[in-house]
């Protein structure tokens with residue numbers, strides 16, 4: 561069956577010239593499926609190119625909250641033209657990222673941009689990949705008015721408490737977990753992993769970011785998915801085989817255009 565990395569960034573400049581090797585190493589590690597997520601228009605085009613070139617690689621296309629200053633309305637119609645591509649399995653990553661220095665105005669702009677991405681999702685009838693950092697309140701507010709018309713939500717790289725997780729699970733969300741569950745100080749996140757209903761659990765690396773504890777500080781890649789999987793299997797007292805099976809089934813269920 562193989563593992564599926566439900567969120568990675570093969571178009572990140574960190575992987576320039578290495579994508580083929582990175583995919584090969586992933587396959588050798590048993591990671592046979594990769595969801596290559598883009599955060600802007602140019603990356604979205606590249607993600608589709610990569611997905612078209614390699615078996616087992618799919619693309620998600622959208623505009624990340626970090627892109628608010630580069631955003632133009634024309635991007636939405638251009639993205640819309642790409643949504644029918646057979647290797648595009650979702651819209652995203654999009655969402656909200658509130659840092660200590662994010663101004664109120666920037667927060668408003670992020671929320672608007674998030675809503676534009678949601679409108680695109682509704683039209684394309686695809687699932688949505690949501691990035692949410694320090695913005696659970698606002699992300700929940702936006703999604704709770706729309707979740708009934710959405711075709712599946714991936715809360716990627718979940719960092720929230722179990723209280724928040726329960727709320728988002730109530731909207732039908734799937735949650736992605738990766739390298740962060742291996743970090744020594746992340747006991748709260750491991751608790752969420754233990755409590756997660758198995759039918760909503762996804763594994764992801766967010767590579768090249770968030771390398772697992774054993775490789776912390778180095779460039780992460782989809783092959784390292786197994787590191788997080790080992791921690792999650794241990795926390796849930798579940799065999800690696802079973803974890804592989806349920807998380808792969810969940811990914812296929814959420815990203816319906818995926819064929820494995």
Ligand SMILES: [Zn+2]
Pocket residue numbers: 567569597653716766
């Ligand atoms: Zn990401």
